[in-house]
Amino acid sequence: MPSGWPILTRIIKDHPKYNSSNHKYYTDVLVSLLYCQKGLCAYTETFIASEERYGPHNFTNGRYVIADSKSKKEHSFSAQLDHFDHSLKTTKGWSWENFFAVLDKVNTSKLDAPVDEILKPDSPDYDPYKLLAYDRKEGVFYAHPKIKDEQLVTNIEDMIIALGLNLGTVKDSRRSYLEPKLKRLEKGQDIEPVFQYFTAFEMMKQQLLPENT
Amino acid sequence: MKISRLEITNYHQFDHLTLDLTYPKGHEKAGQALDKVCLIGQSGTGKTTLLKVCLSLLEKNYLDPKMKQIMATMELEPGVELTLKIRDGKLSLSAKDSTSGKSEEEIKTLYREHRQRYTWFIYFPAEMTKLLPPQESSKRINPLDALKVESTVNNTTPVKTEMRRYFDFEQDNILEVWDDVLKNIYAYKVKEVQYSLKFRQELTVAIATGLEKPEIKKIIESDKAWKLENPNPLEKLAQQLNPLLHKFGLNVKTTVEFESIEDLKFIQIESLKGSEIPYGSWSTGTKQVILMLTPLFQLNTDHAIILIDEPERSLYPDVQTEIINYCTELAPKAQFWFATHSPILASAFEPWEIVELKFDDQGAVYQELYYTGERHIDNYFLDPRYLRWDTILLRIFDLAVEGNEQYRNKALMRTSRLQAQLDKLKQENQLDTEEGKRLLIEFEKWAQKLAWRLHEKDR
Numbered sequence: 292m293p294s295g296w297p298i299l300t301r302i303i304k305d306h307p308k309y310n311s312s313n314h315k316y317y318t319d320v321l322v323s324l325l326y327c328q329k330g331l332c333a334y335t336e337t338f339i340a341s342e343e344r345y346g347p348h349n350f351t352n353g354r355y356v357i358a359d360s361k362s363k364k365e366h367s368f369s370a371q372l373d374h375f376d377h378s379l380k381t382t383k384g385w386s387w388e389n390f391f392a393v394l395d396k397v398n399t400s401k402l403d404a405p406v407d408e409i410l411k412p413d414s415p416d417y418d419p420y421k422l423l424a425y426d427r428k429e430g431v432f433y434a435h436p437k438i439k440d441e442q443l444v445t446n447i448e449d450m451i452i453a454l455g456l457n458l459g460t461v462k463d464s465r466r467s468y469l470e471p472k473l474k475r476l477e478k479g480q481d482i483e484p485v486f487q488y489f490t491a492f493e494m495m496k497q498q499l500l501p502e503n504t
Numbered sequence: 505m506k507i508s509r510l511e512i513t514n515y516h517q518f519d520h521l522t523l524d525l526t527y528p529k530g531h532e533k534a535g536q537a538l539d540k541v542c543l544i545g546q547s548g549t550g551k552t553t554l555l556k557v558c559l560s561l562l563e564k565n566y567l568d569p570k571m572k573q574i575m576a577t578m579e580l581e582p583g584v585e586l587t588l589k590i591r592d593g594k595l596s597l598s599a600k601d602s603t604s605g606k607s608e609e610e611i612k613t614l615y616r617e618h619r620q621r622y623t624w625f626i627y628f629p630a631e632m633t634k635l636l637p638p639q640e641s642s643k644r645i646n647p648l649d650a651l652k653v654e655s656t657v658n659n660t661t662p663v664k665t666e667m668r669r670y671f672d673f674e675q676d677n678i679l680e681v682w683d684d685v686l687k688n689i690y691a692y693k694v695k696e697v698q699y700s701l702k703f704r705q706e707l708t709v710a711i712a713t714g715l716e717k718p719e720i721k722k723i724i725e726s727d728k729a730w731k732l733e734n735p736n737p738l739e740k741l742a743q744q745l746n747p748l749l750h751k752f753g754l755n756v757k758t759t760v761e762f763e764s765i766e767d768l769k770f771i772q773i774e775s776l777k778g779s780e781i782p783y784g785s786w787s788t789g790t791k792q793v794i795l796m797l798t799p800l801f802q803l804n805t806d807h808a809i810i811l812i813d814e815p816e817r818s819l820y821p822d823v824q825t826e827i828i829n830y831c832t833e834l835a836p837k838a839q840f841w842f843a844t845h846s847p848i849l850a851s852a853f854e855p856w857e858i859v860e861l862k863f864d865d866q867g868a869v870y871q872e873l874y875y876t877g878e879r880h881i882d883n884y885f886l887d888p889r890y891l892r893w894d895t896i897l898l899r900i901f902d903l904a905v906e907g908n909e910q911y912r913n914k915a916l917m918r919t920s921r922l923q924a925q926l927d928k929l930k931q932e933n934q935l936d937t938e939e940g941k942r943l944l945i946e947f948e949k950w951a952q953k954l955a956w957r958l959h960e961k962d963r
Contacts, residue, residue, distance in 0.1 A: 396904075426920035433917035436924040448917050457913045459905035 319355045320385075321372050324392035331487060332370065333391035333412050334454035335461045338487040339370045371398035376406050388413070397455035409443075410450040422447055425494040427473065430466040431457045432491070465491055473499065505618060505807045506537030506839035508585070509577040512557060515570065517550040517869040528856050530881035537579040540832060540840040542853040544901070545861030549869050551843035554859075555627070555811045558841060561588050561595070562625045562809060563670055569593035578615075586615055619669060622807035626799055629674040630814040630843075633791040671799055685799045686770065689737050693760050696736070700760075703727050741771070744801050745794065748830060749773065751823055752790055754781065771798060788818035793827075797834060805835035816846040828852035847888075847896040855887045860900070915954050922947040 324333070325345040332339055349355055373393045374380050383389060391412070393401075408414055409422065424435045434447040451457055465488045472482045472492065476499050485492045508526050512518040525541060527533040543551040559566040561576050567590065574590040583603040589596050599611035606614070618624075629635070668684045675681055683690070703723070710720050742756035749755060757772040757780060771794060774780045786794075796815060815831070816824050825848055832840060842849065850858060856879075860872040874886040888896050897903040906912060922943055929940045 424921070424924060426916075426923070429916050429920055431913065431916045431920055433920040433924075436921050436928065444921070448914060451917060452910070452913055457909075457916065459903075459909060 317372060319350075319353070320390060321368065321370060321392050322349065322355045324372070324390055325368065325370060328392055332394040332397060333373075334393055334397055334410075335456055335458070335465075336488050336490060337394050337461060337464060339392070339394065340368055344368070368392075369395050371395045373398045373401065375411060376408075377403045378405075394455070394461070396458060396460055400455050400458060401453055404453040406453055407446045407450055409446055410454060419490045420494070423451075423490070423494075425491045427469075427495055427498075430462040469495065476500065505624075505809060506539075506579045507558065507561070507576055507809065508537035508579045509575075510554075510557070511575045513573040515557070515572065515574065516553045517548065518553075519868045521869060521871065523859055523871060524879065528875070528879045528881050528884075531856070536582055537839065538857050540828070540842065540853065540857055542850055542858045543841065543843040543861065544845070544850055544858060545869075546863065547845075549861035549863060551861065552630070552813055554861075555813055555841060555843055558809060558811055559625070559627060559672075560590065564595055567593050567595060580611065580614055580618060584611055584614065586611055618807050622669075623667075623671065623803045623805060624669045624807070625809045625811065626671045626803065626805070627673060628796055628810075628812045628815070630817060632673050632795055633788050633817070635673060635678050671803065673795070673799075682770070685802050688802070689741070689771070692734070692737050695734065696760050699730060699734075703730075738771075741798065741801060744834065745797055748793055748797070748823065748826065749790070750776070751820075752787065752793075754790060789820065789823070792818050793823070796827075797830060800831055800834035805838040808835065808838045809841065810835060810838045811841045813843045814845065815842055816844055816849050821848050824848040825851075847893055847901050850900055851888045851891065851893070851896055853888060855884045855889075856881070858888065858900075912954070915950050919947060919950045919954060919956075922950065 322345050325340055326347070330338060330340045330342065330345055370392045371394075373391045374384075375389050375391055379386060379389050409417075410419075411417060422435055422438070423432050425432055432451050434444040434451075438444055438447070455461060469488055469492055472485065473495050475482050476496065506525075510521075510523045510525060512521045514520075525538045526535055527538060533539075543554055545551055556566065556568075557571070557574060560568060560571060561574070561578070569592065571590045571593050576588045578586045578588055580586055581604075584606055586597055586599045589598070597612060597615065599608045599615075601607055668681070671681055671685065673681060706723055707720070710723055736758060738756060738758040738760075742758050745756050753776050754773050755776060757774045761780075770783065772780060772783075773786065773790065773794070781790075792815075796812065800810070810831070812831070815827055819827060824846055828842065828849055829852060844850065855874045858874070860874075861869050862872050864870055875883040876885065877883050886899060888900055891899065894906065898906065926935070926940070926943050926947060929935050929937070929943070934940055935944070
């Protein structure tokens with residue numbers, strides 16, 4: 292979290308019961324998360340906003356200043372605040388560890404789905420390269436083929452669905468973003484740095500250029 | 505007569521909407537008004553409102569005082585245009601001297617003549633099948649009494665000298681509208697029943713009085729001659745409708761059976777085996793096809809604008825694929841406006857014939873364009889005629905998902921994983937092992953659920 296946000300820190304420590312209808316700090320938290328996530332959706336790695344709109348210069352005394360202005364003209368983000376584990380909403384409603392900024396479509400499709408921390412993006416043990424694989428043709432993530440434990444496979448698949456990794460729009464966007472880059476790589480051409488969908492890109496790159504792995 | 509441009513300002517959903525309804529550059533009809541227009545868009549984007557705006561431009565009865573500023577260009581014939589303006593619910597006309605050399609006054613006169621002489625427009629609402637009251641099929645009466653009643657009615661009803669200029673199947677007097685559509689069929693049926701009664705009577709008398717064979721033959725010959733002189737309009741109608749009705753296992757009944765007045769009044773249908781299907785038992789799809797196509801066949805549509813709201817109602821996809829062509833072939837010179845939610849219908853249109861309406865962030869309606877740069881056929885990046893149904897749903901109807909994602913994504917994940925496992929076994933030359941066979945069976949099971957064609961090279 293960027294420094295100089297004492298009020299927000301206090302709110303998070305107190306973490307009163309989350310009330311979705313009280314949006315007083317909603318944008319402050321959302322934009323802070325986007326800063327931590329470098330403007331990406333925490334689950335799908337879709338690019339949501341540039342630093343210009345989420346960077347520390349937008350904050351004063353822990354508040355997102357544009358949101359706090361009288362004009363009420365704030366940046367609009369196609370992002371929503373997601374409680375990773377919905378069941379914690381009442382007891383730890385403002386727990387920072389449970390918050391992620393995600394694509395609005397991902398949040399609305401996830402709703403109250405039960406979760407397993409196996410694919411929680413900030414979990415210390417989380418290693419997508421061991422748990423997931425990517426099918427370039429279909430544009431979908433799936434449970435890594437080396438995993439033999441069927442229950443684990445089912446848990447991973449349930450979480451892939453819950454986190455919206457294979458949502459139609461995400462899939463289309465990811466495929467159309469990565470495909471030209473992968474085609475250039477196949478031809479041995481240079482590519483511009485990737486700024487979203489890193490995990491899928493790295494998986495494909497490892498397949499195309501195994502010597503780099 | 506065709507509408508080639510429409511501008512609507514501050515009316516219902518439309519803050520400002522301008523539609524260019526001509527063929528684009530590079531098209532063989534470049535600059536001419538479109539033969540058919542397909543309106544698509546989310547509910548509430550104003551498809552039906554646009555149809556009603558067209559009605560108000562065509563007939564003052566439909567004008568709405570809330571129509572503050574609407575302007576349209578109407579092509580009376582190629583090169584002869586008329587401008588119609590609605591200001592505060594009032595319609596006015598103006599015409600520039602045309603490329604055909606006609607003056608403004610001549611163009612206005614031509615417009616009035618067209619209105620008086622031809623069917624001006626036909627409007628089919630979305631709920632058309634519900635608007636026609638059921639026939640009283642239980643009302644059985646003596647045929648002779650029926651004819652007597654009909655004869656009395658014909659003598660006392662003033663003869664209509666003015667033809668109906670427009671046919672609106674949403675109007676209150678819907679039966680009158682249908683009477684006008686079917687008047688030649690009705691007239692034929694009455695004539696045919698009167699004649700056949702007379703014919704049977706003559707034949708019965710001839711046989712009973714022991715007339716010679718040549719006399720009887722003469723009566724039969726005169727019967728043949730009558731039929732040649734009086735062609736049955738139902739035969740022609742059947743030729744047009746039966747190919748489509750056969751899909752429902754039905755035919756238009758061309759013989760006139762005479763048990764009640766009701767039998768004379770409307771079209772009758774029968775199963776392919778010849779059993780009559782009473783009107784009350786018609787399926788909604790059957791009603792939709794007959795009620796929509798019959799007027800197009802019966803009426804002179806050469807100068808008409810035909811507006812059809814949701815023509816796909818109650819029609820199975822295979823019939824939807826054909827319905828647009830059926831309509832346009834029955835009225836080849838008319839301009840059609842279809843409002844639809846059907847991707848199958850949309851596939852029958854050239855991309856410049858589609859008007860896709862969308863809401864912007866502020867809730868105002870705009871037209872989504874399918875071209876970039878100049879409006880030229882080469883600059884269109886979407887053409888529904890070349891797309892699969894699912895691609896039309898994704899690209900044109902903006903469906904964000906490929907199907908039921910909850911199930912489909914699970915199947916995709918399973919097959920992708922099995923494919924990767926099989927690829928690895930193949931690399932290790934282990935496909936023939938128990939594990940390989942098990943995975944292949946599992947893969948094929950899921951691939952079948954996804955309707956994958958496993959013989960494809962890349963599968």
